[in-house]
Amino acid sequence: MRLWFLIPALMAAALGARDANAQQVHFDIDATLPVRDTELPYTLDLNLTAAAPTRIGVGALLDLREIQKIVPERMADNAIVDNCGLQVRLDDLSFQAQDEAIGLDGGVTITIFECSRTSERDFQRGEQKRAILANMSTQATVELRNNCAYFKLIDLTLTAPEAQREQLLEDDTLDSVKELMLAAVDLVLNETPLCPELPAELASLDPVYENGGPMEIGDGGLGVFLDGSVDVSPSTILDILTVLQQRKLIPGPP
Amino acid sequence: MASSRTNKGLLICVLLAMLPGCGSKAQDQGATSETATQADGSNNTASFATSGIDPATYAGRFQIKLTKEVPLRDIPVPFTVYSGLEEASPTRLRLKAFMDLRGLQEKAPQILTGPLEESCKRQIYLEIRDVTAIGETVKVEGSARAQFTRCKRNEEPGFRYFGATVDAVAIAKAVVKDQCLTFSIEGVDLDPRGFIGAISNLFGLTNRINEAVLEKGGEFLAANPVCPPLPEEFTVLDPIYESGGTREIAPGGMGAAVVGSADVSAETIVKVLGGLKELGVLEFAE
Numbered sequence: 001m002r003l004w005f006l007i008p009a010l011m012a013a014a015l016g017a018r019d020a021n022a023q024q025v026h027f028d029i030d031a032t033l034p035v036r037d038t039e040l041p042y043t044l045d046l047n048l049t050a051a052a053p054t055r056i057g058v059g060a061l062l063d064l065r066e067i068q069k070i071v072p073e074r075m076a077d078n079a080i081v082d083n084c085g086l087q088v089r090l091d092d093l094s095f096q097a098q099d100e101a102i103g104l105d106g107g108v109t110i111t112i113f114e115c116s117r118t119s120e121r122d123f124q125r126g127e128q129k130r131a132i133l134a135n136m137s138t139q140a141t142v143e144l145r146n147n148c149a150y151f152k153l154i155d156l157t158l159t160a161p162e163a164q165r166e167q168l169l170e171d172d173t174l175d176s177v178k179e180l181m182l183a184a185v186d187l188v189l190n191e192t193p194l195c196p197e198l199p200a201e202l203a204s205l206d207p208v209y210e211n212g213g214p215m216e217i218g219d220g221g222l223g224v225f226l227d228g229s230v231d232v233s234p235s236t237i238l239d240i241l242t243v244l245q246q247r248k249l250i251p252g253p254p
Numbered sequence: 255m256a257s258s259r260t261n262k263g264l265l266i267c268v269l270l271a272m273l274p275g276c277g278s279k280a281q282d283q284g285a286t287s288e289t290a291t292q293a294d295g296s297n298n299t300a301s302f303a304t305s306g307i308d309p310a311t312y313a314g315r316f317q318i319k320l321t322k323e324v325p326l327r328d329i330p331v332p333f334t335v336y337s338g339l340e341e342a343s344p345t346r347l348r349l350k351a352f353m354d355l356r357g358l359q360e361k362a363p364q365i366l367t368g369p370l371e372e373s374c375k376r377q378i379y380l381e382i383r384d385v386t387a388i389g390e391t392v393k394v395e396g397s398a399r400a401q402f403t404r405c406k407r408n409e410e411p412g413f414r415y416f417g418a419t420v421d422a423v424a425i426a427k428a429v430v431k432d433q434c435l436t437f438s439i440e441g442v443d444l445d446p447r448g449f450i451g452a453i454s455n456l457f458g459l460t461n462r463i464n465e466a467v468l469e470k471g472g473e474f475l476a477a478n479p480v481c482p483p484l485p486e487e488f489t490v491l492d493p494i495y496e497s498g499g500t501r502e503i504a505p506g507g508m509g510a511a512v513v514g515s516a517d518v519s520a521e522t523i524v525k526v527l528g529g530l531k532e533l534g535v536l537e538f539a540e
Contacts, residue, residue: 023521023524024524025524025525025527025528025531027531027536027538027539028538028539029538029539030538030539030540043539048524048527049524050519050520050521050523050524051520052520053345053519053520053521054344054345054519054520055520056520056523056524199538201535201536202527202536232520232523233341233344233345233518234341234342234343234344234345234346234347234518235315235341236523237339237347237491237518237522237523237526238315238316238339238340238341238347240526240527240530241316241318241339242316244530244535245316245318249535250318250535251318251319251320251321252318252319253317253318253319254309254312254317254318254319254336
């Protein structure tokens with residue numbers, strides 16, 4: 001007769017599960033950002049809140065702290081600008097989220113070469129004319145376009161050490177480097193939008209984001225938030241259950 | 255004396271009251287060939303033919319079949335539940351479920367045979383032979399052996415002044431009350447055996463056995479409603495069961511059908527997601 005005691009226990013268990021979080025639910029999702037021929041890992045913190053009777057508010061926080069660590073390492077030996085007469089390498093780069101902006105600091109080696117034209121279209125890099133070490137500092141922000149977050153550099157400041165100033169002024173080297181860097185970086189950033197994709201189970205909750213920007217996680221940690229919402233109906237539940245069934249996470253149909 | 259109380263339950267009573275939380279696990283009963291993967295009910299007629307269960311009783315855009323085996327009094331009992339969900343309006347889901355109780359029906363005689371009452375003034379033992387579904391009722395056939403005794407001072411049964419064995423047929427029915435099926439006894443028919451039987455009738459003892467069965471059984475049933483063993487995934491929807499009861503799976507097989515609905519708002523969906531997460535089926539990070 002112990003069996004009878006099982007019934008209330010089971011019901012209580014069901015009720016317990018139900019109470020979990022009446023108004024909102026949170027998911028941690030492993031995600032990746034495709035960049036050129038590689039993928040960078042990040043975490044998507046998804047917060048769903050009942051916003052209106054048929055609308056769920058979606059708050060997505062992209063935790064990019066892992067990328068923040070990886071990117072400077074990968075950039076170390078890559079030239080951002082590399083043409084016939086000019087090469088710009090990032091020596092050390094660090095970025096920090098500061099409240100609602102992202103600050104980037106680093107050292108840049110600018111190398112200037114002789115460059116001669118060999119034909120209508122071809123140029124030949126000649127001897128190295130000089131190399132300058134400059135400090136770079138810039139700020140980035142996040143723009144929301146097509147439901148994706150894009151990083152965008154606001155401005156770029158290059159400062160060369162005192163001793164090399166005069167030399168630089170002569171040919172406006174820093175200004176042209178700056179323009180080239182901005183163009184090169186913008187190109188890369190435009191190719192790597194952050195479009196958080198929800199797992200198949202939650203695909204029917206695909207939100208429209210209305211707002212987005214950088215967000216500091218902890219101390220200087222890089223994050224991007226996206227706020228939006230999704231209209232829901234009873235079939236949203238059926239969609240979710242159907243996916244769970246297809247993935248054999250819950251028992252199948254008759 | 256716990257064991258002498260009503261727990262042994264009445265005929266059906268126990269039987270039916272056992273289904274509930276059971277949540278059950280099982281293999282499919284009978285010669286059911288599984289028409290495994292079909293969510294939209296296009297093969298419905300085929301599965302009807304093999305399982306004897308009308309797919310209309312669990313129709314829905316989303317369908318799920320659960321088979322669970324639950325030990326009742328150390329006897330493994332297979333349960334199969336078919337459920338369907340569909341959108342009934344922009345803010346409501348309709349839920350239908352059909353429970354195949356033929357496994358329980360088969361094991362019922364084993365499970366239920368035993369004492370119904372063991373007080374000092376009377377002891378009633380049940381022996382269940384057969385459980386049959388007839389339309390929307392359940393017929394339980396067996397016999398009741400009754401002894402009437404005088405109570406001793408220590409409330410132990412004393413001098414036995416009468417004993418009789420009667421054949422018993424009880425009819426039970428289920429109604430939907432709150433969110434559960436509540437069973438009640440429609441009637442008990444006792445058929446006293448032989449000469450002693452005739453005497454017991456004469457002394458009105460048959461009636462007393464009858465009353466004892468009705469009273470103890472009724473108490474038991476009222477206290478043990480059957481809350482449908484639906485998928486855990488559904489419980490988070492907090493459905494309201496509006497109608498249902500036992501149904502015959504022709505011929506004579508016992509089943510139960512339930513129809514309900516659930517209000518669905520953004521809040522419900524968030525709750526459901528929370529519930530599914532608790533159940534561990536929504537995990538996206540290592």
